Amino acid sequence: MSDRVVIVGAGQGGLQVAASLRQEGFAGPVTLLGDEPGLPYQRPPLSKAYMKDGDESRLALKPASFFETAGIDYRPGIIVAGIDRPAGEVVLDNGERLGFDHLVLATGARNLRPPLPGIDLPGVHELRGLADAARLRAMAEGVRRAAVIGGGFIGLEFAAVAAARGIHVTVIEAADRLMSRAVTPPISQRFLDFHRAAGVDVRLGALGTAVLGGRAAEGVALADGQEVAADLVLLAVGVRPNMELAAEAGLAVANGIVVDGHLRTSDPRIFAIGDCANFPLGGIATRLESVQAAVDHARHVARTITGAGQPPYDALPWFWSDQGPLKLQIAGLSTGWDDTHVLTDATGAVDTVLAFRDERLIAVEAVNQAGRHMAARKLLAGAPVMWDRLQGLDWDLRAALAA
Incomplete structure (x- = not known):
C-alpha cells in the first residue's frame, strides 16, 4: 500500500506540500485539511490590496479543478481535534479518523x-x-x-x-x-x-x-x-504559534513546534512547517512568520517524504511589506546586528540599510530598490560577504556579485 500523507492546515505552506508532493512524483493518497471554508488563499494581500479593492477572486492560490486533477483530497472547514500517534491517526472533531504514514502540521499562528x-x-x-x-x-x-x-x-x-x-x-x-x-x-x-x-x-x-x-x-x-x-x-500586536495539537500529542514544543534540520518533529513521521515551526537556521532556533519560509519548508518536506536526498534546510529568509508607495524588501535576518551602513536616494531619504554582525553582512533592507534586493538575496545565499569588501566597492551590491 502506498504511504498516506495528511496535511493539517491549508494555507500557503500546507497547499504547497500537497502540490510539491505531486511534482516530486508522490503517488500515494494526499489529504489536505483546512479549518476555513472555501479555497486556499493568499494572506499577505489582506492588509494591502484586498483592503483597497475587496476583490476576493484574486486571492485564491489554486482553482477548484486543481485538486481533482492532482488527486488531492482537499477538505475545507475541518477542525482537527487531536493526533493519535500510537494508532497513526488524525482525529477530527466529528469523530472521524484519518490514518497517516506521514503527517505535516502547517497550523500557522493566531493573533495575540x-x-x-x-x-x-x-x-x-x-x-x-x-x-x-x-x-x-x-x-x-x-x-x-x-x-x-x-x-x-x-x-x-x-x-x-x-x-x-x-x-x-x-x-x-x-x-x-x-x-x-x-x-x-x-x-x-x-x-x-x-x-x-x-x-x-x-x-x-x-x-x-x-x-x-x-x-x-x-x-x-x-x-x-x-x-x-x-x-x-x-x-496588531503580534501572533502566537498554533502548537496545541502538537503539545497534546506529546511532541516537543518551545515557541512553536520543535523540528530538526529536515523539519521533522520528535516523532519522525510528523513534520511541522511555516509559522508554527521552530527550526534550526545557522545553528540558531528560529521561528519565522513568512510566506517564503512556509513555501520553502513545504518543498523541503515534500522532497524528504519522497526520499530525495538533500542537506538540512538552510534557505535564506526574505520578507516584504507594502506601505503606501513604499515597498520594503528584506533579505536575511538582522537579529544581533552590531553595525549598519546606510544608503540614501537623491532626496536624502534612506533607501537601503546593510546590517552587519562581526563585520559580516547578515541582512539588507531596501525601500523601492527591487534590483538591490535581488542582488542582496544572491549575495547572502553565497559565501560570507565582509564589510571591507563592500566598502572597497563603494557599497555596490551588484558589483560585489560580479567580483
Whole structure:
C-alpha cells in the first residue's frame, strides 16, 4: 500500500506540500485539511490590496479543478481535534479518523489578544484571515477615526491604506520605534517619517490599557492618561504559534513546534512547517512568520517524504511589506546586528540599510530598490560577504556579485 500523507492546515505552506508532493512524483493518497471554508488563499494581500479593492477572486492560490486533477483530497472547514500517534491517526472533531504514514502540521499562528478591558466590544478587529479582512473592510467604510494597537507590518499596512482613504489613524506602539522586531533603526525612522507625513498620528512608547466605549468601541485609553478617539480599533500586536495539537500529542514544543534540520518533529513521521515551526537556521532556533519560509519548508518536506536526498534546510529568509508607495524588501535576518551602513536616494531619504554582525553582512533592507534586493538575496545565499569588501566597492551590491 502506498504511504498516506495528511496535511493539517491549508494555507500557503500546507497547499504547497500537497502540490510539491505531486511534482516530486508522490503517488500515494494526499489529504489536505483546512479549518476555513472555501479555497486556499493568499494572506499577505489582506492588509494591502484586498483592503483597497475587496476583490476576493484574486486571492485564491489554486482553482477548484486543481485538486481533482492532482488527486488531492482537499477538505475545507475541518477542525482537527487531536493526533493519535500510537494508532497513526488524525482525529477530527466529528469523530472521524484519518490514518497517516506521514503527517505535516502547517497550523500557522493566531493573533495575540492583549488582556485589555473592552477588547470584545463591537468595532474592535483583528486581521489574520479573510473573514477578518472582510469585516474590517466593511466596517472601515463608515469610519472617521481608527486606532491601531501595534506598529508592526500588519498595523502599518492597514494604517497606510486607511489614511489614504481619508481616515484619521492613530498608531499606538509600545516600543520606541516602528517594526522594532524586524528592522534596523534607520528603516524604522524612514517609515515613521512617511506615516507622519501621510497624516498618521504615530505614538511611540505608548501603551494601550483599555478599549473605551459602551455599546461599541469609542477609543483607546493610554497608560499616560491620554485617550485616543476611534470608531474602529485594530489589534496588531503580534501572533502566537498554533502548537496545541502538537503539545497534546506529546511532541516537543518551545515557541512553536520543535523540528530538526529536515523539519521533522520528535516523532519522525510528523513534520511541522511555516509559522508554527521552530527550526534550526545557522545553528540558531528560529521561528519565522513568512510566506517564503512556509513555501520553502513545504518543498523541503515534500522532497524528504519522497526520499530525495538533500542537506538540512538552510534557505535564506526574505520578507516584504507594502506601505503606501513604499515597498520594503528584506533579505536575511538582522537579529544581533552590531553595525549598519546606510544608503540614501537623491532626496536624502534612506533607501537601503546593510546590517552587519562581526563585520559580516547578515541582512539588507531596501525601500523601492527591487534590483538591490535581488542582488542582496544572491549575495547572502553565497559565501560570507565582509564589510571591507563592500566598502572597497563603494557599497555596490551588484558589483560585489560580479567580483
